[in-house]
């Protein structure tokens with residue numbers, strides 16, 4: 712049987728939320744899994760749009776790449792592209808909060824007053840991008856999210872799957888100290904893929920190339936069941 716080709720929208724990397732012209736809030740995401748997914752998806756004949764936060768990685772050829780910095784920019788780019796996609800794979804590590812005010816000048820240490828020089832940074836919540844996409848989806852569109860957890864991996868991931876109204880979620884466990892940096896970077900990962908119908912497929916020390924293949928197989932089978 713001929714394999715169906717789809718338009719996949721993939722997000723990858725961290726977002727950066729500026730504090731002033733030289734500082735930002737971000738996280739340890741490297742974009743490795745999202746870029747691996749994009750590469751594999753192209754190889755499997757799919758059309759790929761990759762919305763990416765800042766990373767050191769080269770994007771694979773044959774994709775449409777949209778570079779963003781902040782969660783707000785990622786939301787805008789995604790809102791534009793989502794309508795034309797069959798599936799969204801939300802791999803980006805979106806910063807949940809951003810500074811409420813962005814200083815136009817570098818904030819000087821001498822400008823922080825008090826004997827302790829205690830600097831309080833006021834943050835405001837960013838939009839939940841994947842949950843927003845799920846609210847506006849068409850019935851045939853598949854949405855897969857991710858959950859990075861340090862505790863209660865499966866329970867937390869299942870709660871996110873439900874509350875964000877996703878079709879499946881890839882739960883990854885932060886490696887214990889001294890055992891690599893997974894799920895950040897090139898190390899293998901521990902975790903599970905959970906879907907809406909209650910299935911949980913766990914994996915241990917799985918290389919990201921193999922994890923990407925499993926995620927893509929999940930997306931393709933969800934899409935095939937909707938056509």
Ligand code: CTP
Nearest residue numbers: 801803805807837838839840841856857858859
């Ligand atoms: N996500 C998003 N927008 C945000 C935060 C997260 O779209 N503002 C997406 C991520 O891309 C991921 C999923 O939601 O696919 C779960 O992200 P995660 O950081 O694990 O969870 P949070 O929703 O941020 O919850 P918490 O920080 O409480 O674990």
